Amino acid sequence: MDTLFSMKDVIAILKKSILWIASFAVGGLAVAALTVYLLITPMFATSTQILVSQTSEDENAVSQNAEVQANLQLVNTYRVLITSPRVLKEVEKQTGGIYSVPELTEKFAVTTEQDSQVMNITVTDSNPEVAAKIANETATAFKKITPKVMKVDNINILSEADGSKGADAVSPKPWLMMLIGFIGGGLLGVCIAFMRNLLHSTFKEEEDLEDLGVPLLGSIGKLPTYNSNDCKEKGESHEK
Template sequence: MESTMTIKDIFDVLKKNVLIILGIMIVCMGAAFCYFKWFVDPKYEAVSQILITQNAQNQNSAVQNSEIQANIQMVNTYSVVIKSSKILGDAVERLGDGTTMGDLAKKITVDSVQSSLVINIRVTDKDPERAKLLVKTVTTSFLSITPKMMKVNNIEQLTDIYSVASVGASLKVGVALAMMIGLFIGIVVSFLRRFLDDRFRTEAEITKRLDVPVVGVIGNIEDSEFQEKSRYRRRSRK
């Protein structure tokens, strides 16, 4: 078999196996659609933002700098406080729907942008409205309990608008990815079939792949022609 393939050979392989490629792509896309449709639950994330404000209004830059650094350090403390049993317990009582602190804790993540005074409270749930309710309740509990508990008055909600976005696996993205995977598998299978097939189909193939001249060709005998000759021989014998 030849060690190299021309662009024409590649296109010939793809053309001959186009149905196989399309079939594998359709199977992969169908499998991905079924998986994302029936086995993957949608997830939505609601976000609330808390701002750590500055108490000092001193114009001295050194004092302001110190104040900012202290507040940045407080961000880490507040991030832990938000997921504490005191805050979550109060939030569970406010919800009053049987939600446990354990379930609520699993749905909450807290983060902040590096060197910023903003804390992001994120809650993930299958229902976007439920996610919004949970993050709103946790935020309310944090703002009502923390000032008294830590003797501070430098925290406030940045905005009372709770953004909700889908964060789960996307059906469209999953099907598109499956299509690309199916295309890749189909192309691989096509070339495997080509490289594992040692049959010769044309004289040109023999000359090209073996680098030897063709000295003769045995034609195919059709069944009808063979049967006709057999009947002719039997009549001749009679």
């Protein structure tokens, strides 16, 4: 069964189009770099940790273990409460109304470790100081409001978010984006190289006819070229 391209053809096409492929790869790298540094706003993420538990006066180990299990089952409820309008309205007020409640909701990510009562409140924003302020105010608002709506008497803020300007951006990833642009540009160059070969309708070498199984009847040699100085010298030699 005949194939469209043999391995020999593939290697030959790649060698012949290496400059095309390289130029497209460099072009993709340049486009990705310009997009990352000029068009995309970097985003920063800061986190604060809180621990929610209920104090028990019963020193019985079985009772304390049951209390821990009950607290673990309530973690999902706490996560919903953190991003509830009641808490976020307080955050909106304390942060000076920088963002509305719906906008704040999109900036939150509340996560917990497996079988842990510790919750991580992560806020993402283009300004790391604003992200840290929102995260810390959320933890404070949660600690203030939760005892009013649930029977919880022990909420501790384990760590506060740090909004230092030296924080690293979580998105975009410049090197990853540029690597994708470089590889994508190179693949585009390879595709164009093969398309050019498929759409190529002229014959420049004898091998082009041999690949089609067409016999070669003859060939025209390339005529030598002369410059004007050579012609003058030959004319003068004939006169002599």
